[in-house]
Amino acid sequence: MRDFPDISGLCVALDEAGVLRLTLDRPPLNLLTQELRRALGTCFGGVAQRPGIRAVVLTGSADTFCAGADMAEFSQRFERAVARAHGANGHRMMRNLVRYPVPVIAAIEGPCLGGGFELALACDWIVAGRGARLGLPEIKRGIFPGTAGIPLLARRLGDRAARMMIITGTMVEAAEARDRGMIDELVQQGDALQTATALAETIASSPVQAVRAINRLGDQDFFDRFDRHLTAEIDAFEDIFQTVDAREGCAAFFDKRFPRWERPTNGSEQ
Numbered sequence: 001m002r003d004f005p006d007i008s009g010l011c012v013a014l015d016e017a018g019v020l021r022l023t024l025d026r027p028p029l030n031l032l033t034q035e036l037r038r039a040l041g042t043c044f045g046g047v048a049q050r051p052g053i054r055a056v057v058l059t060g061s062a063d064t065f066c067a068g069a070d071m072a073e074f075s076q077r078f079e080r081a082v083a084r085a086h087g088a089n090g091h092r093m094m095r096n097l098v099r100y101p102v103p104v105i106a107a108i109e110g111p112c113l114g115g116g117f118e119l120a121l122a123c124d125w126i127v128a129g130r131g132a133r134l135g136l137p138e139i140k141r142g143i144f145p146g147t148a149g150i151p152l153l154a155r156r157l158g159d160r161a162a163r164m165m166i167i168t169g170t171m172v173e174a175a176e177a178r179d180r181g182m183i184d185e186l187v188q189q190g191d192a193l194q195t196a197t198a199l200a201e202t203i204a205s206s207p208v209q210a211v212r213a214i215n216r217l218g219d220q221d222f223f224d225r226f227d228r229h230l231t232a233e234i235d236a237f238e239d240i241f242q243t244v245d246a247r248e249g250c251a252a253f254f255d256k257r258f259p260r261w262e263r264p265t266n267g268s269e270q
Contacts (some may be wrong), residue, residue: 009036011061012047014103018054019200020102024116027062031070031116040119044100054204054211055107056100057196059107065132066116074141074250077241090115090147091230096227098120098148098219103203107196108132109189112170113183118145122154124181124215127196131189134182135171140257143248147238150231155222156181167237200231200263 009085011023016249022043024030048056077083097119104212106123112134120126120134127133127239136145144150145166154162158181164170187195219220240246244262252259 007039007043007047007114009033010039014050014053015229016197017201018204019197020048020053020056021172021197022048022056024058024060024066028064029067029111030060030062030064030116031081032066032119033070034086036072036154036202037089037093037115041089041096044093044096044264048100048102052104054208055122056102056104057107057200058104059196059264060109060116060121063131064107064110065106065112066118068114068121068137069110071080071141071250071253074241074253077270078238078247080242081120083238083241084234085144086096087234090235094118094122094148095227095230099223101216103200103211103215105196107192108134108174109192113140114145115258117230118147118149118152121149121156125184125199127187127192127199128177129187129189129192130174132183133163133171133176134174135169136166137169139167139169140249140259141253142243142245142247143240144236145238146160146233147227148230148233148253150233151222151226153182154220190232235254 009024009026009070011025013021015021024034024036073086077086103125104123104182106120106126108120108126109132112120112132114136117134117136136149138145150166153166157165172182174183174186177183185195248259248261
């Protein structure tokens with residue numbers, strides 16, 4: 001397997017079959033920082049465009065896919081300009097991944113939460129080990145999934161079921177996720193990477209131009225809806241970090257306590 005130049009927090013390697021392996025490598029939880037989002041956006045926008053790449057496997061180190069965003073960066077977003085810049089950085093990553101012409105398979109073990117689950121949902125197929133746990137629990141921090149989690153989960157669950165899962169912050173085990181259509185294949189714990197790689201090698205053995213055409217045409221309607229969602233989402237992302245509840249959710253996380261949400265006054269929401 002040929003290694004690419006080091007990218008902070010991301011291991012990139014290409015095998016002889018044309019399978020590119022991207023490994024999130026910020027153990028123990030592989031949290032998504034702005035730097036790592038930028039690296040992934042650059043990878044799918046440039047590095048992964050190199051000739052000879054026929055399929056991609058996205059996985060995480062240390063038996064963990066990704067437990068979500070790095071909460072250490074949340075307080076920076078209370079400044080509007082920073083919130084918008086962070087949102088734009090995440091959107092660049094997701095646009096490049098969702099529109100990437102080569103099939104991408106997520107191999108999930110352990111926690112796959114928040115931004116990590118959004119990242120997996122942006123892939124074409126998801127393989128998960130039985131020990132995986134998935135969800136979008138951002139509501140528990142006073143915010144919402146700000147990297148396209150709403151339309152990406154709705155693509156798999158349907159709109160109403162996706163909204164209910166997100167509004168309640170429900171997290172599910174891998175077996176339930178498979179039964180509900182959130183993942184494509186359930187395997188024994190520890191086997192996700194091997195299974196995803198085998199599938200990637202099968203795809204890599206197929207005619208590359210036909211594969212790319214199928215991948216592009218199959219999701220054309222979703223691409224259009226996805227772009228419209230991101231246009232609206234970045235404004236909402238900027239606004240949500242200016243709320244009292246966002247500050248309280250962040251403080252409660254670091255204080256290791258339950259948040260005390262703001263109560264509406266005079267019968268109206270602020």
